[in-house]
Amino acid sequence: MNSSNNRLCKECNQPILYGRKDRKFCSAECKSAYHNKNYQIKFRNKAIHEKIIQNNYHILKSFFKEGKTVIRKSSFDELNFEFNYFTTIYRSKKSIYFFVYDIGYAPIIDHNGIRKLLIVEYQEYMKTYRFDAWRNIK
Ligand SMILES: [Zn+2]
Incomplete structure (x- = not known):
């Protein structure tokens, strides 16, 4: 058979x-x-979300160096970084930073759109920032 x-x-x-x-x-x-x-x-599985956050953190950690580091967005994509997952936000006058725990990135916008990301470490002064996620709700 x-x-x-x-x-x-x-x-x-x-x-x-x-x-x-x-x-x-x-x-x-x-x-x-x-x-x-x-x-x-x-x-619906909590562990799946945690895994994504862990993977994002691992990627950010591997890119991070003291001072300012710029990394191509394609390098994030290659490692399956999930841009919808982060733990907090900080907004300065010029940029918005997305953090996973203590390491984050700010998208760098130029005439080609967003091709590069600036990697940064979370700073004490950022704590005072309040992100208004409901700002655009009418
Ligand atoms: Zn079938």
């Missing part, structure tokens, strides 16, 4: 009739339905 006869789609449980031996889904639709569902479940 051909082992391919035993393969069932992980989403709809129908036999998988063609494709590679390790194929898990009968169609692209089933594959994306399955992954979308799993993503919802994953997103």
Whole structure:
């Protein structure tokens, strides 16, 4: 008996009739339905978010040097830095800084858009800053 006869789609449980031996889904639709569902479940898992924060922190730490360091945004992307994840914000007159714990970055904007980030260490004076996340709510 051909082992391919035993393969069932992980989403709809129908036999998988063609494709590679390790194929898990009968169609692209089933594959994306399955992954979308799993993503919802994953997103509810606290450990997943903590892992993202840890990864972001690890990346920032590895880029950080005393003084000011400028790093290409593409280097962050290559390491799967998640820009939606940070622990606090500081805003100066010129820039906005996104921190993960004590290390953060400020996007540097030039005529090409944002291609580089300035890496900085959290400073005592930044504590007094209050970010008004609700400013744009009407
Ligand atoms: Zn299917």
